[in-house]
Amino acid sequence: MTSVNQEPTPTNTDIITTPDASADLLANSFGDYVRIVGRRIRSGESGALPVIVGLIVIVVFFYAKNSLFLSAGNLVNLMAQSAFIITLGMAEIFVLLLGDIDLAAGYTAACGAVIALWMLALGDPWWAAVLVALAATAAYGALQGIITAKLGLPSFVVTLAGLLGLSGLLLYLINATGNIGVGGVISLHNGVINDIENGYLNPTATWIVMIAIAVVAGLAIFYGDFRRRTAGLVAPPVSVTLLKIAGVAIAALVVAAIANQNRGRLIVVEGMPWSVLVVLAILFIWTVLLGRTRFGRYVYAIGGNAEAARRAGISIVRIRTLAFMLCGLTAGMTGIIYASYLGSISNGVNGGQNVLNGVAAAVIGGTSLFGGRGRMLHAVIGGLVVGVIYNGLALLGLSAAAQLMWTALVLLAAVIVDRVTRRGSAA
Amino acid sequence: MNDAEPLLRLRGIGKNFGPVHALTDINLDIPAGQVTALVGDNGAGKSTLIKTIAGIWEPNRGEILWQGKPVHFRSPKDATNAGIATVYQDLALADNLDIVQNMMLGHELLKAGLLDEIAMEKTAKKTLADLRVTTVRNIRQPVGSLSGGQRQAVAVAKAVQLDARLVIMDEPTAALGVSQTALVLEIIEQLASRGIAVLVISHNLTDVFRVADRIAVLYLGRMVSSGPVGNYDTNSAVHWMTTGTAPNGHIASPQSTEG
Numbered sequence: 289m290t291s292v293n294q295e296p297t298p299t300n301t302d303i304i305t306t307p308d309a310s311a312d313l314l315a316n317s318f319g320d321y322v323r324i325v326g327r328r329i330r331s332g333e334s335g336a337l338p339v340i341v342g343l344i345v346i347v348v349f350f351y352a353k354n355s356l357f358l359s360a361g362n363l364v365n366l367m368a369q370s371a372f373i374i375t376l377g378m379a380e381i382f383v384l385l386l387g388d389i390d391l392a393a394g395y396t397a398a399c400g401a402v403i404a405l406w407m408l409a410l411g412d413p414w415w416a417a418v419l420v421a422l423a424a425t426a427a428y429g430a431l432q433g434i435i436t437a438k439l440g441l442p443s444f445v446v447t448l449a450g451l452l453g454l455s456g457l458l459l460y461l462i463n464a465t466g467n468i469g470v471g472g473v474i475s476l477h478n479g480v481i482n483d484i485e486n487g488y489l490n491p492t493a494t495w496i497v498m499i500a501i502a503v504v505a506g507l508a509i510f511y512g513d514f515r516r517r518t519a520g521l522v523a524p525p526v527s528v529t530l531l532k533i534a535g536v537a538i539a540a541l542v543v544a545a546i547a548n549q550n551r552g553r554l555i556v557v558e559g560m561p562w563s564v565l566v567v568l569a570i571l572f573i574w575t576v577l578l579g580r581t582r583f584g585r586y587v588y589a590i591g592g593n594a595e596a597a598r599r600a601g602i603s604i605v606r607i608r609t610l611a612f613m614l615c616g617l618t619a620g621m622t623g624i625i626y627a628s629y630l631g632s633i634s635n636g637v638n639g640g641q642n643v644l645n646g647v648a649a650a651v652i653g654g655t656s657l658f659g660g661r662g663r664m665l666h667a668v669i670g671g672l673v674v675g676v677i678y679n680g681l682a683l684l685g686l687s688a689a690a691q692l693m694w695t696a697l698v699l700l701a702a703v704i705v706d707r708v709t710r711r712g713s714a715a
Numbered sequence: 716m717n718d719a720e721p722l723l724r725l726r727g728i729g730k731n732f733g734p735v736h737a738l739t740d741i742n743l744d745i746p747a748g749q750v751t752a753l754v755g756d757n758g759a760g761k762s763t764l765i766k767t768i769a770g771i772w773e774p775n776r777g778e779i780l781w782q783g784k785p786v787h788f789r790s791p792k793d794a795t796n797a798g799i800a801t802v803y804q805d806l807a808l809a810d811n812l813d814i815v816q817n818m819m820l821g822h823e824l825l826k827a828g829l830l831d832e833i834a835m836e837k838t839a840k841k842t843l844a845d846l847r848v849t850t851v852r853n854i855r856q857p858v859g860s861l862s863g864g865q866r867q868a869v870a871v872a873k874a875v876q877l878d879a880r881l882v883i884m885d886e887p888t889a890a891l892g893v894s895q896t897a898l899v900l901e902i903i904e905q906l907a908s909r910g911i912a913v914l915v916i917s918h919n920l921t922d923v924f925r926v927a928d929r930i931a932v933l934y935l936g937r938m939v940s941s942g943p944v945g946n947y948d949t950n951s952a953v954h955w956m957t958t959g960t961a962p963n964g965h966i967a968s969p970q971s972t973e974g
Contacts, residue, residue, distance in 0.1 A: 519833050519836075521837070522836075522853055522855050576829075580830050585812075585816065585823060588812060589809045592810055593809040593810065595805070596807035596809050599807045600821030660810075661811055
């Protein structure tokens with residue numbers, strides 16, 4: 289071999305990676321973990337931390353203005369109020385992860401609610417009403433997905449058409465119910481659906497359920513890290529595993545303790561609202577779907593690099609259609625929770641504003657509008673922020689005008705914080 | 716290795732786009748376990764040739780013999796299934812996914828219907844270890860956080876993961892620094908030492924001479940010269956690339972491998 293240029297071979301030792309990976313996987317000890325987390329925050333990979341700090345700041349602010357804000361009654365009210373914003377945020381995350389958006393989801397939810405309440409008014413059992421409503425909203429979501437993916441149209445425009453069309457369909461459907469929807473309002477008279485937002489587990493059941501959730505979640509975290517450790521793969525230090533378990537347990541117990549305080553004035557009212565369990569159940573299933581299945585992996589892959597996904601043999605049309613279908617399905621669930629919260633569904637539902645609150649929840653929680661980055665948990669955190677603002681400003685007696693403008697400022701602040709912290713890492 | 720049937724043999728391959736002859740009568744042998752460097756000036760037809768091998772374009776004339784048998788790749792999938800993996804310049808990696816997720820993309824391992832992260836991580840770890848890729852600190856870091864050489868390494872490992880017998884690399888060292896280039900060249904050598912055939916497009920003759928066993932020179936769509944790297948030096952290679960003719964007074968005039 290005639291090697292013409294004999295250069296000294298450089299060593300590979302100077303090749304290092306610039307930004308850090310998750311501290312979970314790099315740290316060897318707890319001190320290490322804290323250092324890496326600190327470095328990540330400075331370099332812009334802060335995750336959900338700024339939002340949680342922001343949430344605490346807002347909560348302290350409202351508490352200082354009105355101590356009732358942190359009363360058990362108001363906090364439980366807040367959980368119930370935030371439920372539909374959170375689930376609508378979850379619906380949006382399916383499509384946001386692809387870099388898409390579903391502007392119609394608010395009206396998808398409203399139309400789903402109309403279908404469910406209409407069937408209930410006709411005397412159908414609650415489960416049949418829920419199933420039909422969810423099937424209809426999922427089918428509608430799939431239709432939007434097929435149009436978007438097959439024809440390669442921007443989802444913004446397709447779902448904008450959906451928003452207009454469905455707001456019309458909402459009026460049409462309520463009219464079509466005849467004397468059921470008198471005055472443009474269909475009332476909810478079903479105990480089960482009504483209980484989602486207005487029913488409570490008794491205090492004993494609340495403790496049992498929340499402790500069970502804490503134990504199962506704790507075991508799952510421990511077992512997962514334990515398996516990684518024994519397989520000789522990268523795993524967080526034991527102390528970090530224990531800290532995560534403690535975090536979950538404390539959160540579960542605090543929610544149970546708050547919900548189990550008597551918040552009635554004349555009669556005893558205590559226990560956790562069913563809506564909390566419903567939200568947790570949806571969170572769990574969708575988190576597993578996104579994090580532990582092929583479908584979920586492909587959603588992230590397409591959001592990160594669609595061309596790479598295509599070359600890996602992934603059908604982008606199929607995954608996008610499925611994601612829009614799941615968005616529609618989750619919007620349908622939102623509609624039923626929303627109807628339970630309002631006790632009725634009317635033709636005056638502002639589906640446009642609701643969907644933007646859902647998108648705001650997802651983005652405030654840390655999900656990217658450009659695809660590839662986000663988790664279902666973000667909708668919970670962001671949805672609570674939006675819920676806290678609405679709840680707190682209402683408690684201060686501020687008008688809807690102020691509520692909207694404050695939400696706008698917080699959304700803007702969230703995006704700016706995200707951008708500024710990320711700029712540090714962009715170089 | 717040389718006396719055996721080459722892994723891939725191109726016979727009289729021609730490809731035209733309308734009246735434009737992109738490739739004319741290309742003969743080339745690509746033996747297993749060796750690094751073949753495909754060099755040529757801009758517009759010489761290097762990309763067209765690898766895309767023809769990778770199944771993106773079907774040739775208009777000639778035949779492709781894969782392990783001695785004629786094959787017709789109608790899509791990139793056909794070529795992939797046969798064992799030809801192509802690493803394009805854009806690498807096709809998802810920055811938001813980690814190394815394991817990228818390497819296993821489209822070929823995830825499942826356990827009870829759910830992703831088997833532990834099995835996938837072990838598989839990916841083994842492939843990287845086989846390629847002696849040791850510079851990645853953590854296999855679970857997002858690919859977006861890797862250096863250029865490491866990204867190239869992940870892209871190659873991803874290709875090898877699928878039992879590739881021939882790995883085609885398009886300008887793997889372009890835009891890389893010195894140490895990063897060394898990392899990539901080391902990986903190329905590792906591939907060859909494992910019996911995999913490697914076809915590398917490169918503009919960088921320093922890299923070519925450092926890693927290649929054979930050189931093939933394209934000039935205006937024709938294979939003007941090909942042979943063992945020992946038949947060339949930088950000057951003669953440049954002469955072939957820029958003029959398409961043999962340099963004056965060249966000692967061992969390399970001839971076309973076939974025909």
